[in-house]
Amino acid sequence: MRRTLPVGCSFVKALICDNYNGIDALRVGEFPDPEPTSGTVLISVEAASVNFADTLIVQGQYQVRPETPFVPGTELAGVVERADDVEDLSKGDRVTAYLGYGAIAERVVAFPVSILKLPDSVSFEEGATIPVAFGTSYHALVDRAQIDPGEMLLVLGAAGGVGLAAVQIGKALGATVIGAVSTEEKASAVLDAGADHVIRYDQTPLREGIATATDGAGVDVVYDPVGGEMTELALRSTKWNGCLLVVGFASGDIPSIPLNLSLVKGNSIVGVFWGRFTIEEPDQSRENNHQIMEWIAEGKLTPVVQKRYSLDEAVDALHWVANRSAIGRVIITP
Numbered sequence: 523m524r525r526t527l528p529v530g531c532s533f534v535k536a537l538i539c540d541n542y543n544g545i546d547a548l549r550v551g552e553f554p555d556p557e558p559t560s561g562t563v564l565i566s567v568e569a570a571s572v573n574f575a576d577t578l579i580v581q582g583q584y585q586v587r588p589e590t591p592f593v594p595g596t597e598l599a600g601v602v603e604r605a606d607d608v609e610d611l612s613k614g615d616r617v618t619a620y621l622g623y624g625a626i627a628e629r630v631v632a633f634p635v636s637i638l639k640l641p642d643s644v645s646f647e648e649g650a651t652i653p654v655a656f657g658t659s660y661h662a663l664v665d666r667a668q669i670d671p672g673e674m675l676l677v678l679g680a681a682g683g684v685g686l687a688a689v690q691i692g693k694a695l696g697a698t699v700i701g702a703v704s705t706e707e708k709a710s711a712v713l714d715a716g717a718d719h720v721i722r723y724d725q726t727p728l729r730e731g732i733a734t735a736t737d738g739a740g741v742d743v744v745y746d747p748v749g750g751e752m753t754e755l756a757l758r759s760t761k762w763n764g765c766l767l768v769v770g771f772a773s774g775d776i777p778s779i780p781l782n783l784s785l786v787k788g789n790s791i792v793g794v795f796w797g798r799f800t801i802e803e804p805d806q807s808r809e810n811n812h813q814i815m816e817w818i819a820e821g822k823l824t825p826v827v828q829k830r831y832s833l834d835e836a837v838d839a840l841h842w843v844a845n846r847s848a849i850g851r852v853i854i855t856p
């Protein structure tokens with residue numbers, strides 16, 4: 523269904539979700555050009571990255587259900603076109619921004635709080651992958667788990683967007699990192715990102731892999747964006763006072779956990795909701811972003827872009843992520 527538009531309305535090319543019938547029902551077409559108001563920022567999009575959440579939102583399976591038609595796309599990088607009454611941002615600035623949805627389009631309007639300036643050394647394609655993956659993993663490991671140097675960190679789905687960022691941030695924080703993945707290509711990517719150990723959980727039972735990597739001691743922190751049966755197995759392999767970070771359910775299954783497991787190990791099951799954190803704790807979020815950008819500029823963190831698609835190929839990009847093929851992020855260039 524198309525919206526009725528006022529005469530004289532201009533358009534941008536975008537990926538459009540007309541209904542909640544999934545990825546194959548998406549189309550590339552014209553959508554009303556976003557109009558910036560005072561205090562908001564108009565950005566010309568150079569690259570948008572595809573998140574797993576984008577594949578859910580177009581099926582109506584995400585926490586947020588925008589009114590249709592809408593433009594999917596969580597995050598982007600580009601150039602500021604207008605920034606009326608906005609401090610610290612002006613026309614021509616290179617930026618990355620988090621929107622929730624709307625990013626897979628030629629132009630977007632964003633609130634300053636969700637915008638970060640890009641260092642010159644970071645390309646637009648790399649920049650478009652920064653806010654969610656690095657923001658979530660930094661918040662999870664630093665604010666929520668308060669991981670200490672030398673601690674053992676297990677990252678499930680370690681070659682995915684947030685997983686690969688967790689591996690890199692874990693190493694930057696001085697943890698010993700074990701990445702768990704389902705293919706050889708993903709295992710290589712995780713080792714390249716600095717992981718100390720890798721477990722092929724499609725080949726080796728997860729608990730056996732953890733026992734081998736830790737000489738039977740178990741892990742201090744589990745970073746879990748996968749859910750399903752892996753969650754309980756990982757929780758059972760935590761040490762006394764360990765911590766399970768609940769990040770997501772890419773397997774499609776939200777597990778039910780016997781709470782006695784938490785009692786007998788004195789461990790914590792800790793929720794992570796980065797999007798809400800940025801709203802509830804904006805000062806802390808800004809501080810986190812500052813540290814992330816500093817580490818990226820220093821080369822301690824490296825955004826990983828696996829594949830690039832044009833806007834006309836956007837449906838293929840979403841399928842690639844939904845089919846469990848992504849390593850790091852894939853990019854759409856409008």
Ligand SMILES: NC(=O)c1ccc[n+]([C@@H]2O[C@H](COP(=O)([O-])OP(=O)(O)OC[C@H]3O[C@@H](n4cnc5c(N)ncnc54)[C@H](OP(=O)(O)O)[C@@H]3O)[C@@H](O)[C@H]2O)c1
Nearest residue numbers: 574679682683684703704747769770771772773794795796
């Ligand atoms: N809590 C938060 O604030 C927050 C923020 C961002 C994202 N998330 C959530 O975190 C999860 C991962 O997001 P992402 O963008 O990093 O996704 P992604 O790049 O697609 O990575 C997900 C990983 O999950 C694993 N997986 C296991 N079973 C899968 C299945 N049936 N289908 C797809 N992947 C499967 C895959 O690794 P293997 O093949 O190696 O198993 C894959 O690499 C999503 O659930 C997302 O909604 C949460």
